[in-house]
Amino acid sequence: MSTTSNPSKRDGSNADAAVAKPSRRTFLKGSAATTAGLVVGFHVPFFNKQAMAQGIAAAPISPEVNAWVVVQPNDKVIIRIARSEMGQGTLTGLAQMVAEELECDWEKVSTEYPTPGQNLARQRVWGDFSTGGSRGIRGSQDNVRKGGATARMMLVQAAADEWKVPVAECSASKSVITHGPSKRTTTYGKVANAAAKLTPPTDVKFKDPKDWTLIGKRLARLDTVEKTTGKQIYGMDLKLPGMLNAAVKDAPVFGSKVKSVDDTAVLKRPGVKKVLRVGDTAVAVVADTWWRAKTALDALKIEWEDGPNAKASSASFAEVLKAGLDAKDAVVGHSVGDARAAIAASARKIEAVYSYPHQNHVCMETMNATVKWTPDKCEVWVPTQNGEAALAATAEAAGLPPAKCEVYKIHLGGGFGRRGATDFIRQAVAIAKQMPGTPVKMIWSREEDMAQGRFHPVTQCKMVAGLDDKGEITGLSMRISGQSILAYVAPQNIRDGRDPVMFQGLNAPGPEASIGYTFPTFLVDHAMRNPHVPAGFWRGVNLNQNAIYLESFLDEIAHATNQDPLALRRKLMSKHPKHLAVLNAVAEKVGYDKPAPAGVFRGLAQTMGFGSYVAACAEVSVSKEGVLKIHRIVAATDCGNAVNPQQIEAQVEGSFVYGLGAALYQECTVKDGRIEQTNFADYPSLKLAEMPKVETVILASGGFWGGVGEPTIAVAAPAVLNAIFAATGKRIRDLPLKNHSLKT
């Protein structure tokens, strides 16, 4: 029933990796018996990897205990994971949480994805599939732990029933059930069938965190061996029987249409099957191999009908955004007192304008999807961050009801928000629909991936601080002017012109993305200005630039008023103990009370987002010639409960690569309405040689579940920018850094 299964990594065995799909009929029959909540005894046939490649069913294996847990007679446990694995380790983290409550033997755990279609048919028993906003753990911890605990109670009950003893006398540990008084034991595998027939309990209690044995442990990932042997199958690697390949080109100017296509020469090329239109805006070539499709597409003569967008450029956007900095039509995000009045009445005013460019996610694996369309069924194999949205998009593009569609998720070669969008899925379905009965794998070239991003939004921000005669802040205002992501991806969520996502990290005190400072007066507002370049959620989203704006400007205030940047922050953070704790942890670990090594300078930043508190201190040097070296970064995260500390560290390290690559190099510029950058040659990423040492402190103060995939990105750039100022006296207010000389 899943698209990918990840057997335990320890022995590297791949024997029972199930790449599988349910028979639709069995599945719907099963779902008819579905009641709300956990479903017991529901039987789905599984298929193995080879079988799927050949399109044939393999013999079914053991029934599930409940929606989350399958126990095989040999005691192997398969844990179902609704969220997508894109590198962030969610698969392992979520399995740890189910296994914690299930009390199963971790060594016998593997995982699989249920499909969005099954979720739909089973009244969303697995909850939300979408994987973004660092929600993998925090958005499903309750659900998955309940799944594990319920299954455990059913397994223990089944053993007690068999022994005819009170269930209270039985306990479970590492997949073994023991009857205390008689010391009799049995295993999960032996009672799984009986357990599956029981009515699931409704009164489910979670373990006390102090009794956790798997949550909080530095466990190895479950998907590593396949990723070191080339065996991990990504969307791009799929091969279905009779499959053709497609390359596609969408209008380089967003909003333009195809005027004409001359395909005479291309159709004569070997292996080329078809040249087709995809909606009004794109052209695809279908061929036997992707290389042939891609080279034929490159040779195709396409004329575009460009609209007014073809005149737009990054410079023209910048003008529009600049005007927004003083415009009247702004919507308030968070306001304390009358900041404008306080600033107007202040003895001294500091003002600065910052900006942040468009950026592409550049997932290592370019967008792709494989689709088989027939008049009464549409199946899609796709690396997606949002299985349910993928199913909805499939149904719409296929012209079929969702019940006649299915989406099989595949591990992602990077997501970063890009694969939460469904544009490329619609495209692949539209192509396959013109090739009925033939599976078609559509892959974007890197050039297409660069041109057709769902870009990090572009914004400018005017920061103004009022100071009294002693240099104390009396008011702070932030005017953000620029692009709203929601305006592109979910306009229905904009109420009264307000896109709440704009204010990440600047919100009023609360559990999500709240500001860590108290100013006597404060105002952040947003003038929405949307260029024609489509925006999307981009790892870290708006927290990235908001943290740069606020943390850099606080550094400016500190220097302008001769205060130490740490001391100034501490003074403003006394009412925000969790924010302050991570900052203090960083200061302690980096040795802030002692000077940095000669020639090395420090910069600080802190923020809160995705439910977690983060801070960083960067140590950099800048040569006379202006060559920057980032030597060391100390970072702290308080994510409440730390499910797998070594994976949190991996996310923190990775966040610096992502955030520093963005800060140093990445900018998508627009000329004549289209993106100018085409590949890694003109859109560089951070490389290993540039990567600083990263020291991670995990505070794990408990009591809440914060995300870890994104928040740290937001402190990467401002910590380094502040350190650059300390080193050179140069204040960088617009990115990327490559546009500036650091020569002194």
Add this chain to the structure above:
Amino acid sequence: MPKLNVNGKLLDYQADEGTPLLWVLREQLGLTGTKYGCGIAQCGACTVHVDGVAVRSCVMPAAAMKATQKITTIEGLTPNGTHPIQKAWQALDVPQCGFCQSGMIMAATALVKEKPNLTDKDIDDAMTNICRCGTYNRVRAAIHVAAKEMAAAKTGAKPKKVSELGKSVLDIQHIDGSQA
């Protein structure tokens, strides 16, 4: 029919002129462990060995390969992931999404073979592969672990299990500690 010598086997293939080795491996020979990331020799996802040397297969025309040149892909590196580099990778949980990792591993295995006593500078110079997930620090640490293990093997030491390799390194990364 033209032939390629891949992972110890002489294989027939059919491809148009100019087809890069990468796409012959992936689409003709079914060796999809080698990845496409850029097609212009920038990212290293397509790295394979040609006679032991790391080569970016996306810009190497298949027709330029002689049947005497030995091509090794990730699938042919070891039968079951037991090269010291692969073991170190497993021990340190290097991969995140994993998409760049075949290329990383092929680059790293060529490096440790060429420079058994490598330094950080050697790693900086050789490991120019792009990883968008940001596994670089673990890549570096794992190369050191593997190089040490390979040096020990030369003195006759028994190869360590993955769990033994990982312990020493993952243990350094205490909850309040730093990365290896």
